[in-house]
Amino acid sequence: MKGNFLMDYSKDFLIKFLSIKNLHIQILFSILTVTLLYFLNKTITNMLSIRIQDVKIRYRYKKILLYIIFILAFVLIGALWFEESGSLITFFGISAAGIAIALKDLIINIAAWVFIILKRPFEAGDRIQIGDNSGDVIDIRIFQFTILEIGNWVDADQSTGRIIHIPNSSIFSIPLANYDKGFHFVWNEIPVSITYESNWKKAKIILHDIANEHAEHMSPEAQKKVEAAARRFMIFYSKLTPIVYTDVKSSYITLTIRYLCKPRYRRGSAEKIWEHILEEFAKHKDIDFAYPTQRIYSELLEGKNATEKDMGFKVNIKE
Numbered sequence: 397m398k399g400n401f402l403m404d405y406s407k408d409f410l411i412k413f414l415s416i417k418n419l420h421i422q423i424l425f426s427i428l429t430v431t432l433l434y435f436l437n438k439t440i441t442n443m444l445s446i447r448i449q450d451v452k453i454r455y456r457y458k459k460i461l462l463y464i465i466f467i468l469a470f471v472l473i474g475a476l477w478f479e480e481s482g483s484l485i486t487f488f489g490i491s492a493a494g495i496a497i498a499l500k501d502l503i504i505n506i507a508a509w510v511f512i513i514l515k516r517p518f519e520a521g522d523r524i525q526i527g528d529n530s531g532d533v534i535d536i537r538i539f540q541f542t543i544l545e546i547g548n549w550v551d552a553d554q555s556t557g558r559i560i561h562i563p564n565s566s567i568f569s570i571p572l573a574n575y576d577k578g579f580h581f582v583w584n585e586i587p588v589s590i591t592y593e594s595n596w597k598k599a600k601i602i603l604h605d606i607a608n609e610h611a612e613h614m615s616p617e618a619q620k621k622v623e624a625a626a627r628r629f630m631i632f633y634s635k636l637t638p639i640v641y642t643d644v645k646s647s648y649i650t651l652t653i654r655y656l657c658k659p660r661y662r663r664g665s666a667e668k669i670w671e672h673i674l675e676e677f678a679k680h681k682d683i684d685f686a687y688p689t690q691r692i693y694s695e696l697l698e699g700k701n702a703t704e705k706d707m708g709f710k711v712n713i714k715e
Contacts, residue, residue, distance in 0.1 A: 524575065527570045584657040588653065602677070
């Protein structure tokens with residue numbers, strides 16, 4: 397009896413010792429796997445930085461490499477720790493069931509990340525608007541993407557300098573606008589207000605010439621983009637050249653320039669057009685900008701029934 401007891405005790409001790417030893421080996425190999433994959437990622441990343449000069453392409457390859465390293469680590473470490481379960485299928489099944497229950501939001505973010513990678517509604521470098529947030533995409537990760545904000549308190553889609561992190565799941569519930577997919581151009585408008593006394597026909601001709609001078613170089617390129625986009629989306633524009641629209645307000649006439657512009661050059665193009673407008677209007681005394689003023693109107697002096705004597709009186713008053 398005593399001998400059997402010692403034998404059983406020795407066997408239990410040996411089993412526990414071997415289990416602890418096996419656990420240590422698993423931990424050691426897990427650390428080694430993570431370390432080797434880390435240095436592998438670092439080495440390949442440095443090689444890509446040296447050989448690829450294009451920032452956008454280099455970023456894309458680095459992200460693909462990171463995903464591959466992550467998947468390798470997940471599979472290798474999972475196989476090491478769950479080899480006793482019979483197969484990796486059991487491991488993945490148990491993991492998926494637990495994650496699905498406890499981490500619903502994270503799963504949706506991962507599903508949205510897969511959608512972004514495969515369908516490419518946007519990619520790094522694109523300018524997008526999602527909900528109230530607009531900006532240039534600077535990073536895409538498994539759970540979120542990051543944009544460099546534009547607009548807000550800054551005019552004409554210029555950068556604010558703030559970085560916004562947005563959950564990937566947002567693309568499933570919030571409308572997404574991409575400035576760089578499909579058409580690659582936006583329509584920009586510049587309203588110019590002049591007084592009723594101005595020669596609006598001359599002003600309209602001047603504005604049309606200015607718009608053509610600053611925007612005509614975009615039309616051939618835009619035409620090609622439209623033709624390419626029409627093969628994928630229902631985009632049809634019959635006129636891509638600049639146009640000037642006339643509108644009448646309560647106290648002034650508005651001539652609105654509408655022209656094609658690249659999304660990131662809205663402010664620069666508007667500045668050049670406005671400077672040209674100021675220079676040209678300064679040459680013509682019969683064209684004046686409209687601005688808030690107070691005016692006293694006399695039907696006797698300025699009405700349709702005013703006599704030449706009244707008109708002469710009016711001139712003397714002004715002098």
